[in-house]
Amino acid sequence: MKRATLKEVAQLAGVSTATVSNVINSKKYVSSEVKQQVFSAMQTLNYQPNTIAKSLRKQESRIVGLLISDIANPFFASVAKGIEKELADNDYNVLLCNTDSSVERERENLEGLIGKRIDGLIVSSAGNTGDYFRSLEETGVPIVFLNRCPQFMNCDVILTNNMRGAYNATEHLIRHGYQRIGIITGPTSLSTGKDRLTGYRRALEDYGVTEQEDLVKEGRFDIESGYEKMKELMEQENKPDALFISNNSMTLGGYKYLREKGIRIPEQLAVIVFDDPEWAELVDPPVTAVRQPSYELGMQAAKLMMASIKDRKTKHDIMYMDPALIVRQSCGCPAVS
Amino acid sequence: MKRATLKEVAQLAGVSTATVSNVINSKKYVSSEVKQQVFSAMQTLNYQPNTIAKSLRKQESRIVGLLISDIANPFFASVAKGIEKELADNDYNVLLCNTDSSVERERENLEGLIGKRIDGLIVSSAGNTGDYFRSLEETGVPIVFLNRCPQFMNCDVILTNNMRGAYNATEHLIRHGYQRIGIITGPTSLSTGKDRLTGYRRALEDYGVTEQEDLVKEGRFDIESGYEKMKELMEQENKPDALFISNNSMTLGGYKYLREKGIRIPEQLAVIVFDDPEWAELVDPPVTAVRQPSYELGMQAAKLMMASIKDRKTKHDIMYMDPALIVRQSCGCPAVS
């Protein structure tokens, strides 16, 4: 069954298409008689306006692209949920693109999205430079960067205060008297990876602890590299007595290794992790975590986006959300402070 | 900066729009001279075809709607990832709609998607009847139901073999000698909830165990109800000695309660859960789980969708994916068999 068009509705109601359009969008004043006619015509034809045609004419798609590395990562899933909610409330839809952290796929997806004439893009880029976003930006499409901070562009950025989160975590470990505090960090090509590492370093500095090079391992924010790096750390001469892990996925990998080897937490190794997924309090032992407000992060990103699209906001912000340290049992006795 | 149109490219290249179109889509034979001209014009104007116009003309959007209850649930997140991957490989995009299990929002979203003229819909409905999908189906848009089985419609359905999964889990508990095997099931208005309950019952029957009404609790597939129902079970006279929990979220809630009360698994309560999220082997104790092939489920759903869209497949399938029982430590000693 073909869908009815506005024209057909107009014919049936015995009016012009313009009038039908006006009725639908309640633009101009239309007599209630005619309105009734139109409504009933719409009813009988089961008319549903064609958004594509509308988009073409109005030059807006009411679609926002979402470019993220891994929707299966609970952090991103939660972010996506926040974004979807906020956008839906404003009658915008989300086009989901998963990049698997591949710059290649990111670029391809971006091209597709440009073609689709998205009204905005929310992105947590896999790349470090992000120069290929330029061509989108130049056409006036607002971009919100999520937990990634491109150097040069004039667009909104929303970030967890990664440095502070990492600083607090490290500080916590220092205050508990740990001497050899290691870190499994993310790719330093990403601002999240870099900032968390910086936070860790600042804390060490501030407390006069000298950094030990072999206690700093760079992973790839995924499960496998978490396992690998944990292995490296625990098999080397100079083992850490405490460890800060930079995200949830690497924690899964790391914990896996520790479990296999029967290494006890926190007796043999104290652990604090960045991200606070729902399983954090159920693993053995419950893990002390730096919680990013992921859902709120998504909502805020979407709000910034709406402000750019609807209110034509052109002054762009960089917005920090503060993470919270949730102390559980993986980081040593609740002493000192 | 306005985006260039095909017309402008044509002008610059000194040819007609039809020719440019032909070059882009390599439809008809175009002399390589002209081709060069067109390409270079496209280059200098930084031309990106407008998909919206194309959609309108060709009457296809190359967008598939995805309607799910909660993208933050790792099961759905993984499903979504599989769908996105498979669709992207076929040059289709995913429009993500989160319904929060609200039939209301589901209906609203559906309307929006119809307006957007999606080429297909993949849905894990929150409702039981799903009659409002009819209007979409009638226009010839293929629908794939995911883990939900509407009675009447002529569309593809892809299901985890919920009954078998639940049966196997229950059987496993019975064979380990448990006497009072309980279940926290999902809403029986959903086929997932119902089928898992049925599987549980069949197993009991087959082994001549009589069902005890007060050991069967119906949750809502979310964390809160998991906590509630676990509480009810463990505070009543007739406590279970083993429990089958119907999904991952309710497990989180249930485990939370057990941890609070210091109830030991499996000594005081053996547990098997449906779904095998990434944290399953890290919680204390690692949980025996019925693993649904979530990513593959998503991929298959997308494949069915592509078959319907591209190959005009009209004969529709109901496809079962078999879950696997992953035995860990939460369900008693690895004895018997």
Next chain:
DNA sequence: CGCTTTTGTTTAATCGTTTAACTAAACTTG
């Protein structure tokens, strides 16, 4: 050399809306 066929390109209609510009009727108003 004329005739058909092939090749390469153009013309113009179309997809389903919105909206600026226009019109005709009804209503004010001095």
Next chain:
DNA sequence: CAAGTTTAGTTAAACGATTAAACAAAAGCG
């Protein structure tokens, strides 16, 4: 009551692509 204003609705041109049909030039052919 003539002139201006308001009201309620129509006409037709966009938006940016695709594509059937038309066409001109070149090639093939006896």
